[in-house]
């Protein structure tokens with residue numbers, strides 16, 4: 001999948017201690033993958049962010065929200081999943097040596113040009129909040145293992161008379 005970028009210039013606007021900025025918008029992403037999950041984003045990833053200079057860096061906090069469709073893990077019909085999560089990231093302006101050792105994925109060095117990419121922390125928030133398994137509805141009954149009917153929307157007779165139809169019944173007759 002191709003990831004969008006959201007370039008933002010921190011310097012000089014946010015060079016002073018206490019300086020703040022906020023921005024809202026939508027990351028134009030259409031496809032998202034997490035493990036075996038393959039999702040189609042309905043209208044990108046919406047974000048609402050605040051940036052604050054806290055001294056040695058700029059703290060990014062905010063929320064990200066997305067709606068996506070994918071196959072229900074039980075019945076294979078379309079399922080809608082809605083995720084929202086907190087975005088947090090720290091952009092270091094003047095790190096001391098001991099701080100450089102602490103740098104991880106939530107801490108990013110700001111380039112000499114004062115530019116940062118806000119898309120990775122937004123994306124990471126949505127990917128983290130995605131469920132492992134998506135169902136069309138919490139009580140989705142899934143597919144009938146005998147006839148393949150969607151048990152949520154169709155009533156098949158298999159549960160009442162499991163030995164009278166389907167490929168396994170034919171096998172049972174042979175035995």
Ligand SMILES: [Zn+2]
Nearest residue numbers: 072075136140
């Ligand atoms: Zn389902």
Ligand SMILES: [Zn+2]
Nearest residue numbers: 144147156158
């Ligand atoms: Zn059935």
